[in-house]
Amino acid sequence: MVINLDFKKREPIYEQIVSEIERYVSLEVFKPNEKIPSVRSLALDLGINPNTVKKAYDILEEKGVIVTISTKGTFITDNIDLVKKEKQEQLFKQLDSLINEFEKLGLSRNDIIDRLKK
Amino acid sequence: MVINLDFKKREPIYEQIVSEIERYVSLEVFKPNEKIPSVRSLALDLGINPNTVKKAYDILEEKGVIVTISTKGTFITDNIDLVKKEKQEQLFKQLDSLINEFEKLGLSRNDIIDRLKK
Amino acid sequence: MVINLDFKKREPIYEQIVSEIERYVSLEVFKPNEKIPSVRSLALDLGINPNTVKKAYDILEEKGVIVTISTKGTFITDNIDLVKKEKQEQLFKQLDSLINEFEKLGLSRNDIIDRLKK
Amino acid sequence: MVINLDFKKREPIYEQIVSEIERYVSLEVFKPNEKIPSVRSLALDLGINPNTVKKAYDILEEKGVIVTISTKGTFITDNIDLVKKEKQEQLFKQLDSLINEFEKLGLSRNDIIDRLKK
DNA sequence: GTGGTCTAGACCACC
């Protein structure tokens, strides 16, 4: 599992972890019910504090992306479609707000489409 | 000069000011060499601390958007085209990285274009 | 780390800090990737306000001399040679402009060299 | 009389005026007892506040570079040699402190001399 | 009145 972290971004580390794991789930790199690394081992792997990984896992569990079963470990949800949808919706929201920025600058949607076709 | 601030955003206030002023320059609401409000008066206007405005002005000066002359005031650069270009380029870069995110998720440019046509 | 400050100089304190740290980096007193004191601790050490140190660190980061990672600390760049070169080049520029002043006054380079040999 | 002002320098305007006039006197562009522009006309010329010119003239008078005679105008001193000497000494002091900077950086006087011979 | 600097100190998120 390759998780890219950027310590200089304003986005906190735990959110970056959440985002990366959601992405892997969406792409079905992680299969339903697959076991993922323990908090401790991932923290070691990434060279960060276990608390940070823990926080990411808590959020992912809250979102229904993963399930933690005491003494057994942490597993990907069996309902991957939900994750996919949420992740996409999230990206589309970002796109919408970016479009908004473009329009505030006097650029039309067509200008953006032109760029996209490049 | 209407500067909209959102105190709830993760984006700090001084960056919002930077962004808004760049926008006004790009839209040519501000003309070259035009005087802009003093640090103090803008702070008063926005109901924030002068230091916050100062920081925004410092960044804008660093970027070459404004020029400040001690005891005289602060003025828009005479090279507005540069600002326009940079601001647009900045947005396009954001777009590119967003497209990248889409593609990492398995969505094509056409999916984005469809969204744009809504 | 010994940083000498002169509160009477026209040069602001934060610039003096910048200059001193650049000097230590140039002299390789600081090694690449070495951790430097936190904003707070240095401020305490020097008997000045943390904001003043913060401003110095911001400038150093902008110049590429240090890298600061939120919640982790501040570190010397791994590219010290660049700093050395820039610092020297900066001094030579000052020398050149001083020579220029001398020449504007009708003094030759030899007059300066004579002085240097004292 | 061409006086170059740089509004972005830390050096205040009045000091820049002082320095420029001293320079012209040293170079004998101004002759002893020559009349120089009135405060008002020079201020108009430079596009600055008369108070600023006034302050420069006050300092110059204090230094013995010029003499103001009420209702008659302002005149260059008849003792130009004194001005020359002072101006030179001032430059040499700057040189000394620059050399000091070089040495703090680990460069020797010979390094500077090499540069000067270029 | 204008910008430049600095202090004192607060609150926050993050780790």
Place this chain on the structure above:
DNA sequence: GTGGTCTAGACCACG
């Protein structure tokens, strides 16, 4: 404990 942001306000030089 660390950096990031912001407030409140002071003092100064300059013009």
